[in-house]
Every structure is written in structure tokens, then in C-alpha cells.
Amino acid sequence: MVPETTNSLNPLLPDRHPQHDLFICDVADAVLKDVMQHMEHPFYSLSKKPETAIRRYEHKGRWVEITPSVKGLATIYDKDILIYCISQIMAKLKAGERVSQRVRINSRDLLIFTNRGTSGRDYMALVEALDRLEGTRIRTNIITGDEEQIDGFGLIDASSIRRKHGLDGRLLWCEVKLSDWVFNAIRAQEVLTLHRDYFRLRKPIERRVYEIARKHCGQQDSWKISLALLLKKTGSQSPEKRFRQMIRHLAEHDHLPDYSVSFDTAADMVTFRNRGSMAASLPSSAWCGRLDGDVYHDARQAAPGWDVRYIEQEWRRWLGENEIEPKAPERHFVKFCKTWYEKRGPA
Incomplete structure (x- = not known):
């Protein structure tokens, strides 16, 4: 499956069909x-x-x-x-x-x-x-x-x-x-x-750069990475000079979904800034119950180094997005913290 020929007037392909999340x-x-x-x-x-x-x-x-x-x-x-x-x-x-x-x-x-x-x-x-x-x-x-x-x-x-x-x-x-x-x-x-x-x-490289930004920047306001490390993460076989040109193109045309891209040529640093196109607030269906105060001690042990209040916000958002009402909220939250730490490591 390959893309069609690039149209220099529009960096994005035409939107042929309505799509969902x-x-x-x-x-x-x-x-x-x-x-x-x-x-x-x-x-x-x-x-x-x-x-x-x-x-x-x-x-x-x-x-x-x-x-x-x-x-x-x-x-x-x-x-x-x-x-x-x-x-x-x-x-x-x-x-x-x-x-x-x-x-x-x-x-x-x-x-x-x-x-x-x-x-x-x-x-x-x-x-x-x-x-x-x-x-x-x-x-x-x-x-x-x-x-x-x-x-x-x-x-x-x-x-x-x-x-x-x-x-x-x-x-x-x-x-x-x-x-x-x-x-x-x-x-x-x-x-x-x-x-x-x-x-x-x-372009394939634009897809890969978007995936990296989506994962590492997420819903943060911004995220920085060196050009050399970004090139390594993409897996591109292109020389750094050509990759630098591609990043400049992204910054100039500003067409990457969810994130704007800026490139500091002097420091060779790439900055991704959240456009705010992802919902930052909790879904209306998010679970609104209260957690027992003692659970935060267990949560900190499950995810050492992390701000468990931040993880709690992500947990509540995840519950809302998936329309889940936990039967044992404290136990469910601690398990979420443990999984969070296993996936991301130390903060």
C-alpha cells in the first residue's frame, strides 16, 4: 500500500472519506x-x-x-x-x-x-x-x-x-x-x-515522526528532542542532512496533526507543541467517585517517582473513554499505576 504522487501545493493528501477515531x-x-x-x-x-x-x-x-x-x-x-x-x-x-x-x-x-x-x-x-x-x-x-x-x-x-x-x-x-x-x-x-x-x-517519515510525537508529547504542552535522536527513533536510512530538510519542511508547512513543529537550527533541537486538538478534559462519562486517601501510598509504591495525582487523572480519563465503572476503584487504580510504571519505567 503506497501513497499517491506528492502535490507540492498541498502537503496533505485529500480527505476522501469521513473517518472516526x-x-x-x-x-x-x-x-x-x-x-x-x-x-x-x-x-x-x-x-x-x-x-x-x-x-x-x-x-x-x-x-x-x-x-x-x-x-x-x-x-x-x-x-x-x-x-x-x-x-x-x-x-x-x-x-x-x-x-x-x-x-x-x-x-x-x-x-x-x-x-x-x-x-x-x-x-x-x-x-x-x-x-x-x-x-x-x-x-x-x-x-x-x-x-x-x-x-x-x-x-x-x-x-x-x-x-x-x-x-x-x-x-x-x-x-x-x-x-x-x-x-x-x-x-x-x-x-x-x-x-x-x-x-x-x-510521506512515510512524516507518519513516523507523528507517531513519535503522539507517544512522547501526548497531551503535554510541548516536548523537545535532538535532531540526531529523533532520526534514530524514526529508523530512517536517510542521511542527517536530508532528515534536517524534512524537519524544516514540517516546521514551514505546519501540517503535522495534533502538534506544531519548530526547529532550532543552532541547537539542532526539535520541539513539538500540542495544538490542543485532543480533548484535554475528562470525558463526560468519566468515573467521578472518590478514592480512599490511603490508596495513594500504595499507588506511590506501584509507580515510584511518578506524580500519582497525574496518573489518577489519566486513569479517570481512561475509564471515561472506555466507559468503565470500576467495582473496586482503589484496587483498580493501584493496578493501573503498576501497569503505568511497567510501560514507562521511572519518571
Whole structure:
């Protein structure tokens, strides 16, 4: 699945279809939080050409290895399929319905959801994307005591395609089986809401930069990062000089969703500022009950170094967004703090 040719007059693709809130599963963090807590590396290619080289990242004796198939590494555009699947699962969880690792995809719905065209070429690109997703494999080691465990897994375990028989061969629907790794990440709430214009970003590197800003800046007023570190986090193979030009372009055109971008050339620092397009207030359906004062002691032990009042605000927002009324609020909040700390580490 690839974007159309860039229109120099408009940095964003046209908005072809109305869309709803989107979700993304940050699967890289879902595994790296256990084996490489202070490193984050992308698992998707930002290149339009097939990447068949093995990627390997190491840190303090622990490593992650990503092996593409002969058809190439899964691209950031292939990731659209996962975003769609995760959105379907999140919608069912919110509705209290049972969910499964197997997700049935109406091909036309997927193309509309991801702001794609619906020509025969777009359907064929969908099939090719499934091949790359299924073929990309991840292997990592986990060290416990004097033993080393090596685990391997994929982005999706299997896919099935149904095509109309005849001359046009129109794609009707697909079924994707998400890997245990991805499905468990969804269950652990490793998801972020995306702006609808994410699918309107023309360049792969812009998508990746938005994801990084969305995760690290979040709903903060601003977040700074050095150009060199931002380049590393993107996984781009572009030289720093070219990457610098891209950041200047982002700052000049100011078209990144949710965040404005400014670039201090003297210090080589990039600053993301929240546009306020994400709801900062608690949802109207947020749980408004009071917590026992003693729970904050347990919360501080569960998330040492963090401001538990801030975590409480995020917990209440999360309850509201998912329309959850906890039966045992104190116990639920402490568990949320523990998960918060496991995902993010020390403050």
C-alpha cells in the first residue's frame, strides 16, 4: 500500500472519506519494555523499495532481530491493516463484546478507513501488504538469571483472502489472525488514539515522526528532542542532512496533526507543541467517585517517582473513554499505576 504522487501545493493528501477515531498499537514498545527498556526502534520500513536486510538492535546483552521475507519488510503503510484491526477490536471491547485474534476485514471498508482509493490496484496493494506483514518475523532474547530464552513471533500469524471468481477478480474480504504478541499488547492497552489526518500524511517519515510525537508529547504542552535522536527513533536510512530538510519542511508547512513543529537550527533541537486538538478534559462519562486517601501510598509504591495525582487523572480519563465503572476503584487504580510504571519505567 503506497501513497499517491506528492502535490507540492498541498502537503496533505485529500480527505476522501469521513473517518472516526483511530487506534494504533505501539507493538515495538510492547516487547521492548521487557527486553530493552531504554531503547525504541521501529519495526516498519519507511522505504518505497523492498527492504530485505535483517535489522538487529542490541543493548546490554539483549537484542531484537527483525527478519523480512523475500518480499520485503512490512512498511509503515502496511501497518494500516493493523491499525484497522486494532480499531475493530477496541470498538468491540468498548461495547463489551467478545474479541478474537481473528479479524474479518471488508476490503472496501479498510480502503475507505485508511483514506485509500478503491481501484483494482488498491485491492492488489492490500494483498501485497498482507504478504509482507505475514512474512516479517521478530526474534528477541530474554535473560533470566543464568538462562537465555529466545522467542520468535510475527506481526500477523495468518491471513485468508476471498476473491470474486471471474475476470475482474475483485477482492471481497480478508481475515487476519493477529499474533499473540500484538493481541496481548491490545489487551494491555498499548494503544493511542490517532488524529484522522494521520492517513493524509504523504510521506512515510512524516507518519513516523507523528507517531513519535503522539507517544512522547501526548497531551503535554510541548516536548523537545535532538535532531540526531529523533532520526534514530524514526529508523530512517536517510542521511542527517536530508532528515534536517524534512524537519524544516514540517516546521514551514505546519501540517503535522495534533502538534506544531519548530526547529532550532543552532541547537539542532526539535520541539513539538500540542495544538490542543485532543480533548484535554475528562470525558463526560468519566468515573467521578472518590478514592480512599490511603490508596495513594500504595499507588506511590506501584509507580515510584511518578506524580500519582497525574496518573489518577489519566486513569479517570481512561475509564471515561472506555466507559468503565470500576467495582473496586482503589484496587483498580493501584493496578493501573503498576501497569503505568511497567510501560514507562521511572519518571
